Amino acid sequence: MKKPSAIQERLKRLPDGPGVYFFKSASGEIIYVGKAAVLKNRVRQYFQAARPHDLKTAALVAEIAGIDWMTTETEADALFVEGEQIRRYKPRYNILLRDDKSQIYVRLPMREAYPALGFTRYPLDDGARYFGPYQNGRAVRRALQLLRRVFPYSTHQVMPGRLCLHYHLGLCPGVEAQKISSSRYKASLRKLMRYLQGERSQLMRELKAEMQAAASARRYENAAKARDKLRSLKQLQNQVVFSDQEFLDISKDHALAELTRLLGLTAPPRRIEGYDISHIQGSDNTASMVVATNGLIDKSQYRKFKLKIPGNDDFAHMKEVLTRRFGAGHGDWPLPDLILIDGGKGQLGAAIEALEGRHLSLPVIGLAKRSEQIIVHASRSGVKFTPRNLKPAAGGERPLVAKSGDFWLVNLPLSAHSVKLLQRVRDESHRFAVSYHSSLRRVRQTAGALDGVPGIGPATKRRLIAAFGSGRAAAAASYQQMAAVVGEAKARRIFPRLHSQNP
Structure with missing residues (x-):
C-alpha cells in the first residue's frame, strides 16, 4: 500500500530502541497502542506491502493518519507503560484486536507471617500489596x-x-x-x-x-x-524493568505536556492526586486518594479515609479529607504536583478552603462528571491558567472556555490527551471510594446481629462471620454448629445471650 508522505516521514524517524507506539486517526484520536522491543522494526511492519494482514488489522492500517511513540529503557518497561496507556485512552482497535492476553498483577500479602508471591487478574481491597497491571x-x-x-x-x-x-x-x-x-x-x-x-x-x-x-x-x-x-x-538491569520511575522520559507523555501548558505549570506534574467521596444517603461516608506517578496509575500510593462528618454533604466531606490528608499525621507523604477533585465548583471550593486552612498553595483543579469540564479557580487554584494557554486539538476542534463567577470552565475535546489522563485518575478515585464504601457497608450489615452481645469480641466475631458468612447466619446457627466454631465453653456463654438478643 502507498503510504502518505506524513506517515513516511514519521517512519524514517522511528528509534531503534524499545517503547510504546500510538496510531492516530485523521481527527487526532488515538486508535491503537502497542509496545515493541525495537520501535523502528515493529511499526514499519504494519506498512509493508508484502506482509499480509487480517481484515481487522487491514482496517486499522487504512485509518492510520498519524504515528507517535514514547521510548523506554527496556521491553519490560514498555510492557507496563503500554497497559496504562491502553487504560487511559481506551483505543477502539485495542478492543477490536485484543486476544486472550489479559492484564495481570503481582500479589504479596505482607500482613501474613510468610507471604506467598502470587499472580491475579482481579486485585482486591484486602490489604495485600499489588504490583502492575502488566499486559x-x-x-x-x-x-x-x-x-x-x-x-x-x-x-x-x-x-x-x-x-x-x-x-x-x-x-x-x-x-x-x-x-x-x-x-x-x-x-x-x-x-x-x-x-x-x-x-x-x-x-x-x-x-x-x-x-x-x-x-x-x-x-x-x-x-x-x-x-x-x-x-x-x-x-x-538491561533485561527487567517494572516501573517508569527511573527510566521513562515524562516530557514525552502528551497528557502531562498538555496539562503543563494548560495550567501554566513550571514542570510536568510528576505526582497527581485524585479525590472522591462515596456514601449512600449520608451513611458509611468514605473518601479516596489515588495517585498517578509520571502519568501512570500508582496503586501502592492509594489511601482511603473513613469520614467523621455525618450526613450527605459532599462539600464538607471534601474539605474534611483534604484537611486530614495535609495534616501533621501524614507529613511523610509526598506533596502532589497537582490535585484533581471529582466534582464541580462546590467541591473544588471546599478543597481550596482546606488547603488554605493548612497554609498550602498547591495546584488544584476539578473535573465535572457530566461534560468532563475542567474547573479552575481564577485566583486560588495555584495555577496560571488563562484562555491564551488553550490550543486547537489535533483535529482542529477548538476548546471552549467560559467564566462563571470566580471560576474558569474549560471544555476540551474528549479526545484530548489531558482529558483522557484526568478521566483515568478521576475514574480510579471513584472506583476506589465506592469499593471502600461497599466494604464498610457490607461489614456493618453482616456483623450487626453480633454487635453488643456480651462475650463476643472482635476476634470471636471474625471467626463466626468467617464460618457462617454473616452475623445474621451466625445468630441463627444451632448450638452444635456454634460450638464447633468457638468451642463448648464459649458456646455455653454466648449462645443463650445471642438468642435472647435476637429472638
Missing part, C-alpha cells in the same frame, strides 16, 4: 523467575509439610520448615518490592555498601552473598 503475563512470570534467584520467595498458597524442590534449588527460603525467620523473609521481600517499584539503582548501591561493610568486618560469607546478588542484579 503480558508470560513476560512478567519469566522476569519474576529471574528475580527469584536474587530474592528467594515462597509461592505456597497452602503450606506443605516438607521442604519443597525450590528450596533445594535456592529459589525458596524454606518457609515450610521455618529455615528463615518471618522478619528476615519480609526484609528480603521488601527489597524485591523496591525493585518492582523501580528503585533498582538505589538497591544496587545499598547492596554494594552492604558487601563492603561485611568484608571490612571479616564476615566473608555475608559479603559473598551480597556480591552474588549484586552480580545477578547487574546482569538483570
